[in-house]
Amino acid sequence: MVSAILFDFGGTLDADGLHWLDRFYRIYEQIGLSTIPKDNIKEAFYWADAQADHHPSMSSADLRAMMELHVHWQFEKLKIVDAALEQQAVQAFVRPAERILRRNRHILETLNYAGLKLGVVSNFYGNIEALCREFRYLPFIHGIFDSAVVGLKKPDPRFFEHALARLGIVRPQDAAFVGDSFERDMLPAKSVGMITFWLLGDQRKTAPDPSKVDRILLSLEDLPREFPAPEAGR
Numbered sequence: 143m144v145s146a147i148l149f150d151f152g153g154t155l156d157a158d159g160l161h162w163l164d165r166f167y168r169i170y171e172q173i174g175l176s177t178i179p180k181d182n183i184k185e186a187f188y189w190a191d192a193q194a195d196h197h198p199s200m201s202s203a204d205l206r207a208m209m210e211l212h213v214h215w216q217f218e219k220l221k222i223v224d225a226a227l228e229q230q231a232v233q234a235f236v237r238p239a240e241r242i243l244r245r246n247r248h249i250l251e252t253l254n255y256a257g258l259k260l261g262v263v264s265n266f267y268g269n270i271e272a273l274c275r276e277f278r279y280l281p282f283i284h285g286i287f288d289s290a291v292v293g294l295k296k297p298d299p300r301f302f303e304h305a306l307a308r309l310g311i312v313r314p315q316d317a318a319f320v321g322d323s324f325e326r327d328m329l330p331a332k333s334v335g336m337i338t339f340w341l342l343g344d345q346r347k348t349a350p351d352p353s354k355v356d357r358i359l360l361s362l363e364d365l366p367r368e369f370p371a372p373e374a375g376r
Contacts, residue, residue: 143316144258144316144317144318144337144369145257145258145259145311145316145317146258146259146260146261146284146306146309146311146316146317146318147253147258147259147260147261147317147318147319147320147365147369148260148261148262148263148287148302148305148306148309148317148318148319148320148331148336149260149261149262149263149264149319149320149321150262150263150264150296150319150320150321150322150323150326150327151262151264151266151270151273152264152265152266153321153322153323153341154264154320154321154322154327154341154362155242155243155246155262155279155362156205156239156242156243157238157239157242157322157343158242158341158343158344158360158361158362159322159341159342159343159344159345159359159360159361160322160343160344160345161322161323162187163183163184163187163188165235166183166187166216166231166235167180167183169231169234169235170183170231172230172234173227173230173231173234174227175222175227178220182220183216183220185219186215186216186217186219186220187216189215189216189219190211190212190213190215190216190219191212193211193215194208194211194212194215194267195267195290197211197267199211200267200268200269200290201267201268201269201272201290202269202272203267203269203272204269204272204273204276205236205239205240205243205273205276205277206232206236208267208269208273209232209235209236210228210232213228213231213232213235214228216231217231242362243273243277244277245363246277246279246362247277247278247279247282249362249363249365249366250279250282250283251281251282252366253282253365253366253369254281254282256366256369256370258369259284259285259309259311260282260283260284261283261284261285261286261287261305261309262274262283262285262286262287262288263287263296263301263302263305263319264287264288264289264296265289265295265296265326266288266289266290267288267290268288268290268291269288270286270288271286271288274286284309285305285308285309287301287304287305287308289301292304296323296326296327296330297325297326297327297329297330298330299330299333299334301330302314302319302330302331302334302336303334306334306336313335314334314335314336315335315336315337317336317337318336318337318338318339318356319331319336319337319338319339320339320341320359320362320365321338321339321340321341322340322341322342322343324340324347324349324350324354324355327340328340328349328354328355329351329354332353332354332355337356337357338354338355338356338357339355339356339357339358339359339365339368340355340357340358340359341359341361341362342358342359342360343360343361344360
């Protein structure tokens with residue numbers, strides 16, 4: 143019986159299954175930069191990611207501050223100098239992320255009320271706790287495992303094992319993992335024995351190995367019905 147649920151953050155808690163890079167492909171089109179090749183955007187995205195991994199201000203950055211830095215580094219790599227366009231890109235990322243993050247607070251509250259132990263396991267920049275504080279998740283989260291803090295990164299199964307141990311979960315099959323990446327979330331979570339929930343959103347994807355996915359979610363809003371709250375008086 144599942145007693146704990148662990149979540150990825152980017153693409154999972156801040157979006158219904160859409161990876162950051164895929165969001166930026168759309169954003170560059172939205173702000174009139176559709177002529178930039180996707181390979182260039184991808185290179186700039188991962189270059190910005192590398193800068194974020196080592197920038198001291200990231201560990202305390204809120205959502206907007208984090209994306210202002212990330213977008214600035216992307217533009218720097220792409221050799222685009224346009225402050226107005228930068229802000230458009232930031233807004234195009236932040237606004238829908240804020241909406242989903244606020245919505246998901248209620249989902250976490252519902253799952254917490256159902257008696258589940260909740261945690262976050264994510265490759266990040268050291269600021270997941272700051273983001274959980276910003277969106278008022280902390281009352282419902284029992285453990286935050288940020289790769290920049292822990293020193294392990296997905297898809298390393300040891301990252302998942304570390305989180306389970308810190309949460310006091312002795313049997314991995316008593317915990318579920320919810321994430322948007324098959325390679326970084328589903329495969330390692332299943333390898334340590336966890337129940338896996340693959341969050342796809344509106345994407346048309348097929349699991350390379352369906353045996354690694356126990357459930358498919360189109361939205362995080364679908365998750366609470368998998369774990370109903372106990373009836374009153376029982």
